[in-house]
Amino acid sequence: METATALQAKTVAIIGNPNVGKSSIFNQLTGLNQKIGNYPGVTVDKTVGFLRIGEKEINLIDLPGTYSLYPKSEDEVIAHRVLNGLGQEKPDFALVILDACNLERSLLLGTQVMDLGIPMAFVVNMKDLAFKKGIQIKTFELYKLLGVPLVLTDARNNEGIDAIRQLMSTEKFESPKPLLDSYAFADKVLVEEVMARFEFKNPYQAFQLLVFGEFDKTLPVADKEWLKEKSRVFGFDRKRQQVRETEARYVKIASILKKSVDRVKTESSNVTISLDNVFLNPVFGFVVFLGIMLLIFQAIFAWAAFPMDLIDVGFAGLSGWIYAHLPPGVLTDLLAEGIVPGIGGVVIFIPQIAMLFGFLAILEDTGYLSRVVFLMDRLMRPFGLHGKSVVPLISGMACAIPGIMAARNISNSKERLITILVTPWMSCSARLPVYIILIGLTVPDTLWMGISFQALGLLAMYLLGVLFTLLGALALKFILKTKEKSYLLTELPIYRLPRWKTVLLTMFNKSKIFVLEAGKVILSISIVLWVLASYGPSGKMQSIEEEKTAVLQTTPEAEWSAVEEMYASKKLEASFIGIMGKAIEPAIRPLGYDWKIGIALLTSFAAREVFVGTIATIYSIGGDVENELTIREKLAKETHSDTGEKVFDKATGFSLMVFYAFAMQCMSTLAVVYRETKSWKWPILQTVVMTGIAYLAAFITYQIFS
Amino acid sequence: MTAAQLSLQQSATIESIRESDISINFLELGILPGKEIKLLKKAPFGGPMAFEIEENIIALRQQEAIMINLKS
Numbered sequence: 001m002e003t004a005t006a007l008q009a010k011t012v013a014i015i016g017n018p019n020v021g022k023s024s025i026f027n028q029l030t031g032l033n034q035k036i037g038n039y040p041g042v043t044v045d046k047t048v049g050f051l052r053i054g055e056k057e058i059n060l061i062d063l064p065g066t067y068s069l070y071p072k073s074e075d076e077v078i079a080h081r082v083l084n085g086l087g088q089e090k091p092d093f094a095l096v097i098l099d100a101c102n103l104e105r106s107l108l109l110g111t112q113v114m115d116l117g118i119p120m121a122f123v124v125n126m127k128d129l130a131f132k133k134g135i136q137i138k139t140f141e142l143y144k145l146l147g148v149p150l151v152l153t154d155a156r157n158n159e160g161i162d163a164i165r166q167l168m169s170t171e172k173f174e175s176p177k178p179l180l181d182s183y184a185f186a187d188k189v190l191v192e193e194v195m196a197r198f199e200f201k202n203p204y205q206a207f208q209l210l211v212f213g214e215f216d217k218t219l220p221v222a223d224k225e226w227l228k229e230k231s232r233v234f235g236f237d238r239k240r241q242q243v244r245e246t247e248a249r250y251v252k253i254a255s256i257l258k259k260s261v262d263r264v265k266t267e268s269s270n271v272t273i274s275l276d277n278v279f280l281n282p283v284f285g286f287v288v289f290l291g292i293m294l295l296i297f298q299a300i301f302a303w304a305a306f307p308m309d310l311i312d313v314g315f316a317g318l319s320g321w322i323y324a325h326l327p328p329g330v331l332t333d334l335l336a337e338g339i340v341p342g343i344g345g346v347v348i349f350i351p352q353i354a355m356l357f358g359f360l361a362i363l364e365d366t367g368y369l370s371r372v373v374f375l376m377d378r379l380m381r382p383f384g385l386h387g388k389s390v391v392p393l394i395s396g397m398a399c400a401i402p403g404i405m406a407a408r409n410i411s412n413s414k415e416r417l418i419t420i421l422v423t424p425w426m427s428c429s430a431r432l433p434v435y436i437i438l439i440g441l442t443v444p445d446t447l448w449m450g451i452s453f454q455a456l457g458l459l460a461m462y463l464l465g466v467l468f469t470l471l472g473a474l475a476l477k478f479i480l481k482t483k484e485k486s487y488l489l490t491e492l493p494i495y496r497l498p499r500w501k502t503v504l505l506t507m508f509n510k511s512k513i514f515v516l517e518a519g520k521v522i523l524s525i526s527i528v529l530w531v532l533a534s535y536g537p538s539g540k541m542q543s544i545e546e547e548k549t550a551v552l553q554t555t556p557e558a559e560w561s562a563v564e565e566m567y568a569s570k571k572l573e574a575s576f577i578g579i580m581g582k583a584i585e586p587a588i589r590p591l592g593y594d595w596k597i598g599i600a601l602l603t604s605f606a607a608r609e610v611f612v613g614t615i616a617t618i619y620s621i622g623g624d625v626e627n628e629l630t631i632r633e634k635l636a637k638e639t640h641s642d643t644g645e646k647v648f649d650k651a652t653g654f655s656l657m658v659f660y661a662f663a664m665q666c667m668s669t670l671a672v673v674y675r676e677t678k679s680w681k682w683p684i685l686q687t688v689v690m691t692g693i694a695y696l697a698a699f700i701t702y703q704i705f706s
Numbered sequence: 707m708t709a710a711q712l713s714l715q716q717s718a719t720i721e722s723i724r725e726s727d728i729s730i731n732f733l734e735l736g737i738l739p740g741k742e743i744k745l746l747k748k749a750p751f752g753g754p755m756a757f758e759i760e761e762n763i764i765a766l767r768q769q770e771a772i773m774i775n776l777k778s
Contacts, residue, residue: 276747491765
């Protein structure tokens, strides 16, 4: 599809301020015809939508929302690179979305794009709100003054979208005259040298590069050095000229708006301010926030359980079906026990990811999310975190994966990295089955002042997670170095009803990214783990199998399942993973674990809850592994063969729980950390440090209680 | 006087923005000399402050608010 039509397809880049309705317009135009990829070298998602108008094919590039083309984050560098055709094809046209209620501010970005010389058009969105506020835009005047075609829209109500379609199909874009003279802010010779070196046709492009060069990670070092040296020679003060340019721009914009916009005073009630009296109240604000968080927590914890069970059962059924219908053999085993459960292990996270991002999209779309940042910033700062770290950390209580993905909103790279690194210490839902079994084994089921000790034990594990998350962040705050200063300068947008289409699209897209990118890593590690658990040194496995067949022939059918369980346990012991479990026994002995628990620790690397299933197999418990009570009863009876002491005594149980609280045992999380940081350094560091601390803490715990 | 010293619901006119690494961020959010600024809310324990500028609400920390000089 890309070869034949790509030649005629036109590319339109769509850009605008945050909260201006840009994604609304993008979604209205393209619907589900979107592809999410990556810009080279940065973590910014590249969203491209496809639409066909009559004979015409258009690729619509959705650029990240930004207030200007100035360098502050990776997002803004992307806008600059795309619009200048650096490292990628330059789009044919630019569509700039303006906020009808905030024309002055949105024209700052709009006129910057004008000065780049790319054929463009303006979309003036939220005309309904502007009308209510008594803002009257004289469209023709504005067009005459700017020299750029403009379309008035109300994207939420789908008004004016057809006009945008028509504009694109007839290519009514124009290259306007620049608003500012770039030579006023940088020496003409300097600008011309930059233009020559980078083959720019436009002086503003050169000015932008002089301002941007330092921040653009993807720019070759030689170019950067050259720009630095030239700036020095010509005495070009980047920051100073940037401020001068902005001020000059605002002066021109003000004079344009004076001629083209009238304001009539209206008596409008301010809903936003009344709502903020509650949501930002020093007391009620936190109560409401806590309530909303509880609701989300409940959803990703409890409501997601139903679809997750369905997925679980579905994939188990599929494995069963494969066994029943395909000829027995290694390939069938690989498919039924390796690949299908591996894919299942990826798919099972989708309900939680989709739900979390659905809630986040609603909170963001309504304007509430910025209020959370406002309320929580002060509490997070002492720990080296940002107000925006709250959402990732709280969602980490359900699952670290969506939490880490949500950390993308944090613009300061150090604060974002700290958030990503500590989120896995929040007690996620995969730890819950492990805690439940171990607490059942080690904590007496008695009441203290009407509260069960076991419930207190579980609460203690959650608090331990929160405590170490914050301590970990505090430690990283002093370890990680950064030149970036942390700041908070954010708009609190007006409250609006959520756009359900946007919410659904976010849920769909985030799940897709997770499945396609993290899924690959998870699937491959699942297969490796399966191979390790199913195969052993040649001969040994086979002899166990033969022995089983022989024994089965002499036992009555009623006892077959018991025999099967016994041999499943023997096979696991003889497998490579069993050998590894025995090999690490000396290392985990001081923590109070034997080689059987060692095997469970190794398989838990697939996901923590696998502990339960592995323990059930290795102690040949069989039956319904979902039934945690049966497992618990049987485990309680397990004793060490040499000493006769209970295997799961208080010391071992507590030590195991502490180990599970701290260790990095989730490859899905590691895959997502890799995706979000674009480097294996951080996931490896996370594994080493978290597991190291887990070892130490489990060791101390065991020594105290034994 | 700076914006950090405003009391709740008090308004003033912005005189200038103190020069710093982030002065450009103020400008692009529309925090410009000559505009009217009003303190709407303060988060507890010395947390961020919410200001109204031309019907937009902008949240800043105190360390940023002191960079906004006001006309007395």
